Amino acid sequence: MTTSETLQADALQGGFDETIAREQRVEPRDWMPDGYRKSLIRQIAQHAHSEIIGMQPEGNWLTRAPSLRRKAILMAKVQDEAGHGLYLYSAAETLGADRADLTVKLIEGKQKYSSIFNYPTLTYADVGTIGWLVDGAAICNQVPLCRSSFGPYARAMIRVCKEESFHQRQGYELLATMMRGTDEQRAMVQESVNRWWWPALMMFGPPDDESPNTEQSMKWGIKRHTNDELRQRFVDMSIPQAEALGVTFPDPDLEWNDERQSHDFGEPDWSEFMQVIKGNGASNVERIANRRAAHFGGAWVREAAMAFAARNAS
């Protein structure tokens, strides 16, 4: 680099640092460090993939919903998740990523999605538990992202979070209805909560001292709280809801800590988490196989749309 190039690079970096320090938004047209761009693409792509793959566990119950009302609610929820995915792919595209390329990376296993969606949905109570706990954990993760330093991501999160709140409430309402039902229904809810509690806690990622990207992401204002802070917030938020519902969480170490004004809780099984991340969860293979089938099965729609757009442009 010549001296004038060095000066220019310093000025660009200085401008970016100032935007972050003032808590202003970085917009797509602004200069940004390569690492910031790459980190955001990775995070937004992973988030988008999670929304799209996340349609499958609940979509599994669409044909077997117990009433037309439940079916309509579930269909709307699953469609919302598709919308979140598309919204997020668009946010990634403002950073120069290509959506088709991101999809290829997903189906080739080169980019990740949330480990929670590699668990199977075994009963209809799982639809309620996912809404309550999984969308609930997603809200804890995503509300602070409404203040993310990257403008398009932050703005996308505002709408996404509003819809996630509906998802959580429909899940809670479903479980509350089942808890007012028969003993068998109550047992079904408790069994479902037992299976989803620990995977929901794992959604916040590994403990802070084992989370490689957290520190830099916080400096850049991409992330606002650490994994452990968000996990604690989720536990504290969920306990009174479980009490109101009449269910318990499968953790003998769960208790109120007066000193910390928070709940103590046990350690999730991180070896299970690592196994699921590596592709060895119960449903990893099925999820990707379904996504591949949908992608290749839908190729003709993309080709037709492109041909139509090309004809209109000429």
Ligand SMILES: [Fe+2]
């Ligand atoms: Fe979503």
Ligand SMILES: [Fe+2]
């Ligand atoms: Fe959701």
